[in-house]
Amino acid sequence: MKKRAGIYLIFAILTYAAPTLGAPPSGKTLAQQGNGKGAPGCVSCHGDKGQGNPAAGYPYLAGQPESYLLGQLNAFADQTRTSPVMQPFASALSVEEMQAVSAYFAGLPLPDTDSGKSAGDTADAGRRLATQGKWSVGMPACFQCHGDRGQGVAPHFPAISGQPEDYLRNQLEHWRKGARSNDPIGLMQAVVGHLEEADIAAVSRYLSTLSPTKAP
Ligand code: HEC
Ligand code: HEC
Numbered sequence: 498m499k500k501r502a503g504i505y506l507i508f509a510i511l512t513y514a515a516p517t518l519g520a521p522p523s524g525k526t527l528a529q530q531g532n533g534k535g536a537p538g539c540v541s542c543h544g545d546k547g548q549g550n551p552a553a554g555y556p557y558l559a560g561q562p563e564s565y566l567l568g569q570l571n572a573f574a575d576q577t578r579t580s581p582v583m584q585p586f587a588s589a590l591s592v593e594e595m596q597a598v599s600a601y602f603a604g605l606p607l608p609d610t611d612s613g614k615s616a617g618d619t620a621d622a623g624r625r626l627a628t629q630g631k632w633s634v635g636m637p638a639c640f641q642c643h644g645d646r647g648q649g650v651a652p653h654f655p656a657i658s659g660q661p662e663d664y665l666r667n668q669l670e671h672w673r674k675g676a677r678s679n680d681p682i683g684l685m686q687a688v689v690g691h692l693e694e695a696d697i698a699a700v701s702r703y704l705s706t707l708s709p710t711k712a713p
Contacts, residue, residue, distance in 0.1 A: 521593040524601025535589030539598065548608035551705075554663040560607030560709070562651035566599035572679035579676040607648060610659025611708035616699075623703025624713070626696055636691040639700065642684070648709040653681055658713070662705035669697045 522532060528547070531537040539558070544550055547559030558566060572578035573587035590598070616623050627647065630638035639657065644650045647658030657665065671677035672689040680686065692700070707713050 521591060521597060524597035524599075524604075527590075527594055527598040528601050532590060532594055536586045536594070539602075543602075544608075546608065547602045547605045548610075549661065551610070551612070551661045554661045554667075556660050556664050557608050557610070557656075558602040559605035560649070561603060561655050562649060562653070563599050563603035564652040565649075565655045566602055567595055568679065570595045570599065572677075577677075577679035579671065607656060607709045608659065609708050609710045611711060612706070614706045616703040616706045619695075619699035619702055620706075622696070622699040623701075626692075626700040627703060627713075631691055631696075634691045636688060639688075639704075644709075646709060646712050647704060647707060656709040657704050658707035658709040660705060662701050665701035665704055666697060669701065673697075 522530075527536070528539045531539075540547070542550060542553070542555045543558050544555075547557060549555050549557030569578060570587045570590060573580055573583040574590075576584060587595070627639045630636045630641065640647060642650070642654050643657050644654065647656060649656035668677060669689055669692065672680075672685050678686070689697075
């Protein structure tokens with residue numbers, strides 16, 4: 498009798514535990530609630546539709562190429578991309594969870610970030626860099642790689658239009674300082690090497706006024 502109860506108990510544990518052991522939380526669950534093991538829900542900072550938070554300088558994730566997002570989570574975890582905020586969260590995600598949450602945000606539509614804001618007196622300089630580059634030093638236009646309105650080109654080139662101005666400027670500064678070194682074959686490191694301080698400010702401001710869903 499005792500032995501039998503034991504077998505039932507094991508059976509019960511297996512039937513209850515197996516689905517939770519086998520399947521990681523869905524990408525949507527991770528985005529909304531986190532994994533309960535150190536990675537919080539992403540939407541509290543990145544927006545309920547992954548649209549970002551311009552006031553706080555948090556980037557949008559919605560509509561970014563899946564492999565780009567996955568690459569960034571890995572880079573935060575192995576610190577080839579420095580972020581004191583994201584590093585512990587990314588490190589707390591398993592490989593399967595990183596994949597699931599990247600696929601989830603990649604599947605959401607790019608946000609319409611048009612705020613009606615103007616890029617002010619540096620608008621022309623910013624637009625020139627984005628659409629024409631700086632051929633005097635051999636630098637192609639940003640939109641040559643990032644798409645004709647900065648909407649990104651999967652799998653390697655992320656959308657850059659409409660990201661928060663401070664976020665964009667910080668990323669370009671991080672490449673300059675070596676705090677972000679995970680990009681494929683050093684493409685962005687080469688780009689940033691051709692930019693002056695004033696160029697970084699102008700192009701970040703200009704891009705932040707655009708929407709990846711509309712022609713500039
Ligand atoms: C407390 C706020 C906060 C939470 C919660 C948060 N993030 Fe972030 N996330 C940030 C900040 C800030 C950055 C910008 C980091 C930098 O400056 O490099 C960022 C950047 C990112 C990036 C890089 C985006 C890009 O365009 O390169 C990815 C991917 C990302 N987060 C995914 C996630 C995921 C997935 C979760 C949930 C598991 C999450 N984040 C939760 C604040 C947060
Ligand atoms: C030769 C191709 C190429 C050109 C030209 C280029 N980029 Fe990039 N850019 C990339 C690649 C590749 C990545 C992704 C890096 C990674 O995976 O970490 C990237 C990433 C970025 C990011 C990070 C986006 C994010 O969400 O964190 C920013 C910002 C950026 N580029 C801005 C620019 C600007 C501004 C210009 C023009 C001055 C430019 N890029 C020109 C290839 C390019």
